Amino acid sequence: MLEALKKARLATAAIVVIAVLLALVPLYVSDYIMSVFILLFANIALATAWSFFSGATRYISLATAAFFGIGIYVLAVVHVYVPVWVALIAAAVIGFLVALVIGLSTLRLRGVYFVVFTFGLTELIHQVLNWWEIKINRTVSRYIFTDVSNVSIYETLLFVALLTIVGSWFVSQMRLGYALRAIGEDETVARHAGINTTRVKVICFALSASVMALVGAVLALRYPYVDASIAFNSTWSFQVLIAALLGGGGRAWGPAIGAIPLVLLSEFLAGTFPHHFSIALGLCFVVIVYFLPGGITRLILRLHHSWQTRHRRDHAGAH
Amino acid sequence: MAEHFFSVRSLRKAFGGLVAVRDVSFDIPKGSIMGLIGPNGSGKTTVLNLITAELTPDSGSVLFEGKEIIGLQSFQVCRSKIARTFQLVRVLPYMTTRENVMLGRMFGSEPVSPSQAAHDADHLLARVGMAGKANMFASQLTYIDQKRIELARALATHPQLLLLDEWLAGLNPIELRVGIDLIHQIRREGVTIVMIEHVMEAIRALCDRCVVLNAGGKIAEGTPQSVLSDPEVMHAYLGIDDAAA
Numbered sequence: 001m002l003e004a005l006k007k008a009r010l011a012t013a014a015i016v017v018i019a020v021l022l023a024l025v026p027l028y029v030s031d032y033i034m035s036v037f038i039l040l041f042a043n044i045a046l047a048t049a050w051s052f053f054s055g056a057t058r059y060i061s062l063a064t065a066a067f068f069g070i071g072i073y074v075l076a077v078v079h080v081y082v083p084v085w086v087a088l089i090a091a092a093v094i095g096f097l098v099a100l101v102i103g104l105s106t107l108r109l110r111g112v113y114f115v116v117f118t119f120g121l122t123e124l125i126h127q128v129l130n131w132w133e134i135k136i137n138r139t140v141s142r143y144i145f146t147d148v149s150n151v152s153i154y155e156t157l158l159f160v161a162l163l164t165i166v167g168s169w170f171v172s173q174m175r176l177g178y179a180l181r182a183i184g185e186d187e188t189v190a191r192h193a194g195i196n197t198t199r200v201k202v203i204c205f206a207l208s209a210s211v212m213a214l215v216g217a218v219l220a221l222r223y224p225y226v227d228a229s230i231a232f233n234s235t236w237s238f239q240v241l242i243a244a245l246l247g248g249g250g251r252a253w254g255p256a257i258g259a260i261p262l263v264l265l266s267e268f269l270a271g272t273f274p275h276h277f278s279i280a281l282g283l284c285f286v287v288i289v290y291f292l293p294g295g296i297t298r299l300i301l302r303l304h305h306s307w308q309t310r311h312r313r314d315h316a317g318a319h
Numbered sequence: 320m321a322e323h324f325f326s327v328r329s330l331r332k333a334f335g336g337l338v339a340v341r342d343v344s345f346d347i348p349k350g351s352i353m354g355l356i357g358p359n360g361s362g363k364t365t366v367l368n369l370i371t372a373e374l375t376p377d378s379g380s381v382l383f384e385g386k387e388i389i390g391l392q393s394f395q396v397c398r399s400k401i402a403r404t405f406q407l408v409r410v411l412p413y414m415t416t417r418e419n420v421m422l423g424r425m426f427g428s429e430p431v432s433p434s435q436a437a438h439d440a441d442h443l444l445a446r447v448g449m450a451g452k453a454n455m456f457a458s459q460l461t462y463i464d465q466k467r468i469e470l471a472r473a474l475a476t477h478p479q480l481l482l483l484d485e486w487l488a489g490l491n492p493i494e495l496r497v498g499i500d501l502i503h504q505i506r507r508e509g510v511t512i513v514m515i516e517h518v519m520e521a522i523r524a525l526c527d528r529c530v531v532l533n534a535g536g537k538i539a540e541g542t543p544q545s546v547l548s549d550p551e552v553m554h555a556y557l558g559i560d561d562a563a564a
Contacts, residue, residue, distance in 0.1 A: 174433065175425045175432070175433060178421065178422060179422075179425075179426065181411075181414060182411055182414070182422050185411035185412060186410075186411055189409050189472075191393040191397075192373070192394075192396075192402075192403055193394075193397060193422045193427065193476065194422075194428070196394050
């Protein structure tokens, strides 16, 4: 018990130190480095939010781009009328509500049906919005006029990313977190152990979606204009899924650990091989998945475990 | 008329043209052990699935302390103090033994916080003889140990009625002895038990009454002694020729 308390204190201290250091980064780096960090935090928040629901329950969602895009569009439409912070909150709330409705109607689908449905959903929203904009609003894109600085965007996304990780850890320690994992392992058993599986799934799906919409809205502040193809780009769904898998599940910090190399690698490859970027990235993933099937988290935990065992053995040998 | 503790009334379920459960009725007095027996495919597990809302009956009702439970969802059945185990043992493989049991405590009829549930889970694990294995993953356990944590998980929900689906199947003679004692002990604490079972030794040792199903219908009911010597039951189990011999 004492050890757990000590560990919790250490973790809190570490998070605070990392947060403060990262918050100071904009003072010292170029605009380019800062934009890489912005992309990094966005991916960390998305991957953590994705893993919070899909990693735990194993309902693999490809709807990340749908909620991300909803956030972008809510901001684009609403920011003209209200302060930016209100627009951001509106994005999160609308993302939550849309996911609630979608969740209620679709979370009875399992396995590949759910995957395909969520993928189709993104495309459906994309096309409907496109049609609406062209036919009803007689426009193809929307301009975004704000005076939000890159530093503010950086700090906001840093906050969102940290909040998502800490929140995700927090929930994992609650009854809700256990319920999520139980659903992922055997939904029938979960039901018969007294878990209201439908409610747990819908609430967590919506929580996860609200983070995705919020990230989309914050990133949209950087865009001069958006259209449906920019907002609802499925690449986001896949990239987030890959980051989460690369990081590995089971720990709240896992997806973040996966997002870091993914974003850096993408940046490096896009700069170095602009024409063969996708091929190079794909090859890297094949290699990574082949050698690290459990993700980086598993590797770290294994190294930590073997270090502990050796440590203990050496200690025992000294007596 | 006196209200029964638990009553199944004209329960019926068909899968297409196959009637899996044909108008089955029985009552269980509080604190007793009832055996649900019959040859393979006679509808025993289907009855359990209908009671726990894993399946929806075509007609009939199930009254628990006078209240209709058909129409509730599985999690609500569990919270109204009816717990079950599964015929093919079902544990959560990548959760630890302790976490498996904690689930029942956290979401059952008297939910508590995770830390309290962990504490209570350790007591239950000790009770089913799993004290030293709390931190092992359920997937690392032997078949018997998995059955034990399944029972502990069911008990953690604080049931008044416990439904065991062949919980004693596959145990060796020594384990069977331990298992029978454990079920005895659970009953002594006031839990009413329905057990689907093929192990005759266990049925004789434990059951106050038995209901015998064949091809979805009830063909006999009474003490283990009486139903096991019933000619129709012998026919159902052994076939006409063997029964006559």
